[in-house]
Amino acid sequence: MIEPEVSSVYAEALFELACETDCLEDVSLDLISVTDIFSKNPDFLNLLSLPDISTEEKLDSLKKVFGNDEGILMNFLCLLTEKNRIGYIAGIGADFRKLYNRHNNIEEVSVTTSVPLSESERNRLIVKLQNKLGKRIKLVENIDSSLIGGVRLSYGDTLIDNSIASRISSISKEIKSNNI
Numbered sequence: 001m002i003e004p005e006v007s008s009v010y011a012e013a014l015f016e017l018a019c020e021t022d023c024l025e026d027v028s029l030d031l032i033s034v035t036d037i038f039s040k041n042p043d044f045l046n047l048l049s050l051p052d053i054s055t056e057e058k059l060d061s062l063k064k065v066f067g068n069d070e071g072i073l074m075n076f077l078c079l080l081t082e083k084n085r086i087g088y089i090a091g092i093g094a095d096f097r098k099l100y101n102r103h104n105n106i107e108e109v110s111v112t113t114s115v116p117l118s119e120s121e122r123n124r125l126i127v128k129l130q131n132k133l134g135k136r137i138k139l140v141e142n143i144d145s146s147l148i149g150g151v152r153l154s155y156g157d158t159l160i161d162n163s164i165a166s167r168i169s170s171i172s173k174e175i176k177s178n179n180i
Helices: 003-020 024-040 042-049 055-066 072-082 086-103 119-133 164-177
Strands: 106-113 136-143 150-155 158-163
Touching: 003 024, 003 072, 003 086, 024 042, 024 072, 024 086, 042 055, 042 086, 055 072, 072 086, 086 106, 106 119, 119 136, 119 150, 150 164, 158 164
Parallel strands: 106 136
Antiparallel strands: 106 150, 150 158
16 A cells, blocks of 8 residues: 555544544544654654564553553554554544544635734634635644735635735746747
8 A cells, every 4th residue: 555545544444433432523632632743753753663673662652652541542553553554644644634624514724924814814714715615714824924915825726826926926927928
């Protein structure tokens, strides 16, 4: 199996188990924390992937970091470690989040601006997007001063670039193509 397939298979299994056991919210929140810990500590993830360290030592390390809880997520992490699939945790987390969002009618929208949005701008944008998409909106805010002004929105396969930098680039291309 290639990485996206591995990630999606494990994510679907975890999602179905979380739904069946009525703990989807808890597993979702815990998985966000776990993937964040692994992304901030890549050496720990590498340690759990080393072939010359025994599975028992890897599982002990997991339990020291995440606790000795016998919950769904801890059992899942142990399974991934035992099957040498712990390296896929970032992809599994991303695929799980997509399943969770689809299940809860949530659209993640990435909004990039040159300066942080004010609370009223953020709320207006969320309301407009909810009306347009018919879903609950989760904004992921990014700052990029090279936009100069305006906004760039990205969700699903859609990109809306209404930034000043994009407009300048468009005008520049038009001028060059018309030899002005």
